[in-house]
Amino acid sequence: MAADGVPLLNNGDGNDSSRRETLDYWVKEFGYESKRLWHIAGPAIFTAICQYSLGALTQTFAGQLTELDLAAVSVENSVIAGLAFGVMLGMGSALETLCGQAYGAGRLRMLGVYMQRSWVILLITACLISPIYIWSPPILKLFGETTEISNAAGKFALWMMPQLFAYAMNFPIQKFLQAQRKVMVMAVISALVLVLHAFFSWLLILKLEWGLIGAAVTLNVSWWLIVIGQLLYIFITKSDGAWSGFSWLAFVDLFGFVKLSLASAIMLCLEFWYLMVLIVITGLLPNPLIAVDAISICMNINGWDAMIAIGFNAAISVRVSNELGAGNAWLAKFSVLVVSLTSVIIGIVCMIVVFATRGYFPYLFTSSNAVAEKTTELALLLGFTVLLNSLQPVLSGVAVGAGWQSLVAYINIGCYYVFGLPAGILLGFTFGFGVMGIWSGMIAGIVLQTLILVVVVALTNWNKETEEAESRIKRWGGPTGGEH
Template sequence: MEDGIQAKLLRREEEEEEGDLKGRIWDESRKIWRVALPGVISRLGTSSATETLCGQAFGAGQHHMMGIYLQRSWIVDLITLTGLLPIFIFATQIFKLLGEDAAVANSGGSISLWFIPFVYNFVFSLTIQMFLQAQLKNMVIAWLSIFQFAIHIPLSLLLVYKLNFGVAGAMIALSMSSWFLVIGEFVYIFGGWCPYSWRGFTVAAFKDMFPVVKLSISSGVMVCLELWYNAVLVLLAGYMADAEVAISAFSICLNINAWEFMIILGFLGAACVRVSNELGRGSAKAAKFSIKVLLGTSIVIGVFFFVLCLIFRRKLAYLFTNDERVADTVSDLSLLLSFSVLLNSIYPVLSGVAVGAGMQGTVAIVNLCLDEISFQVLVASVMKTGLSNREYGSDGMIGGVVTQTVALIYMAWSTDWDDQVKKASERLNRFYVKTSENPE
């Protein structure tokens, strides 16, 4: 059996070498966009432990293990989220302890309570998306997301404007439309459209939980550190003189950043799937080639948005506001915004490569160390210069992202990918559960 697999891999590598480079790049790009495009439509975040394990299991042909990994992720995520509920419940008190204005703290605490039914959908929606995406069942995710959006808009108009429920109405609409997506995903996997990867609920999901928890914790730390940094920037803006203008300007910049980031998140998912699939198949060479094509594609996208931000500068603010002071501030920050969107086209893809290889722990350590340094620079800059030199505060964040990007580039370049193939094989063998029911 092993000899047959090795022979197939050798033949595949020989075919790749014989093919012209242009054709190989086109073929790899097609595979990447097949995963990335639906991801652009649907992705907000990631449950990357599921992504690593499911992607490698699919590449290795262990399809039945994907359903077990999915169930394990539900167990881990449900327990984790439930443990975090006090943060949502006591958000008002937490904001006040941090010194935020009472009105801001009360509003934030009220919205936080409405977030509780919403965030529970992520336990299922994101993990199922990773489960389906690893199998290249991407279009179902995109179509469900389109239907979700189609429901969300009229529902929001009804609850917010017609029934005058305000913020509460917006949160109710968000929760309802989000759970529609989850229900659609349940119907798809339980309805028999994943016969090889979903064999029903099983007690095997409760076995070997510790390695999954370990990988999940690394994943969570990695993703949270990436997302919290921007949130801290807005939080610190609240301490500045003329905080309303500062928060508005930073929020506009972060929103523009987020638009591009949604596109790159699709490539983060594609990086996870392509790298994990190839490592699961045992082909280090194909994994490395995929990484090169992914980085080339994401850099082109980043340069495009970099140029747009430089050209439109002040005009970007008027997409969100008519306030001249806010527009002036956004114009001042436009150069840093341009470099930010450029870096954000590279850094997430490298994170996706690490997730595909199961190296979340290493990335989490890199993020933790470098974020601590850049965070100190950011706090010192903001507190020292205030609003009059607010761009210096952003310098701290840009410096941190540059350092993290360089660190991840070095990590990807210096990684022994043949060794990663061996680790993927060991991981899959350790978690493997035999099944007597094999429709394949």
């Protein structure tokens, strides 16, 4: 019986090989594995949507102020905070590998030590990133933003520095809880904070007329409430033994931890920023206003759809790391198959929805017929992007669960920035296909990366991966008590 109450058909006895020959066996095993995956993915998707909505709501309320205020919040949220979010999420993702495998091996106390090591590394990283917030006006001007917007966004960025340190605390906590499948805790806390955030945003920004100061106060406090709520849960419940208090072991073997954290950060940041670059490049086209507006609408839709992918990314990362840590190579492999099929089916449904509503959804975001028509034209590429983004994050989650961050970082550099980005620039500017060409070239990069990861996963020796997981736990565990 698994920890979440789902029976494990693959129990290692001699009858398994013959039972796997029957269709009934495969149907039941698929059903059980789907239940285990949705037990993690459902709350993870909900949590991602709630936390994504914090910034989106702040932007919405800022839109009720002046155009400059809206621009300041939008630029800080998407560029400055987006940069920090990508780095912190990536650095914290090292914990998905280590905590997940330690949990699968039954070494619960190691999870708390790993989380504390990640706090040390991410808080130092936050200090190193803080100059980007301090000197954001000249950085934004360097990227072609106007002086007025750069100065306004820079002022707002200074007020938002507490959020940066909330990121540094939050992501290790989330990976710590995810590895133990305590995703409902995060979902409930995020939902409660979102409700409070909506009320106090209205109160401070509009009712009390604090403007952007009210926006900054509300957004900072909301992120810190998420951190505090999760910490209280961990400290009070001891997280079933995974938290045993602060330890000096947090400062042991930091170099190895930093190495894996950096690999995770590079891997995820290269993915996180790839489609963000699309908007920047589109802005370099002749008469780019309509194209930029249209591509921004498409990226907004893609951003909401990505929350589903993030949930599956978390689920497969937890499943793979848990099963490898427990020595269940076959279940790790089967879990990859189940989540891949599930996410592709959902991706196909989302693609069909995009195609079916392409003449209608643009008007939810704009009253301009020209922008709406351009968005409808781009919806063809949006549909294919949504489909690809249903599988690609799952494969990245497999990589995180197995500890392949360095390998995937190299694959991402090659596929995205050596192949996809130049192909997009070539098609968009040299061959004159405009934004359609830029996006098509970048989609080609995603296709190539996805195909390579499919081959890597297909050729993986999962028995060897379980040995690697055991070795990793011994190497970075320290004298944590050896509980099983």
